[in-house]
Amino acid sequence: MGLKGDEDPGRYGIRKIKILKGAFKTPTLRDIELTAPYMHNGMYKTLEEVIDHYDRGGDTKDNLDPNMQPLHLKASEKASLVAFLKALTGEPTPVILPRLPIE
Structure with missing residues (x-):
């Protein structure tokens, strides 16, 4: 997934500022247990790997x-x-699908 090694320029690909090389937008932690794989390139499959x-x-x-x-x-x-990170995952929000009128 993604580019190999240091080939992914991160935000530097958009704005040519040296400090942005390899920098990526930080996503929300809400519902993090449901968003694996983790990191910008999906290199970690579990939260334990991220903590390590x-x-x-x-x-x-x-x-x-x-x-x-x-x-x-x-x-x-x-x-x-x-355990704290997993506690940031809430109950799924029920989605009620709209009924479309039949012509």
């Missing part, structure tokens, strides 16, 4: 913010984060 990504400090990139550091989370902290 951030726990190790992300991936090394030229534009990686120096504040992005490994978190050294405990297994219980990772489980709590996943």
Whole structure:
């Protein structure tokens, strides 16, 4: 899915500003449990994989913010984060389909 490795320019493809290389719009967390796969290129199938990504400090990139550091989370902290994210998924909203008049 998407482009290989560093080939995906992210927002830099729209606005040629160096800091935007590899930058992507951050989606909402609402109903996140229903929106797998995760990340801009769908590289993670589970929320646990996403938490592991951030726990190790992300991936090394030229534009990686120096504040992005490994978190050294405990297994219980990772489980709590996943539980919190899943709690952001609500009950499905029922959709009532309109009836069209028959001619």
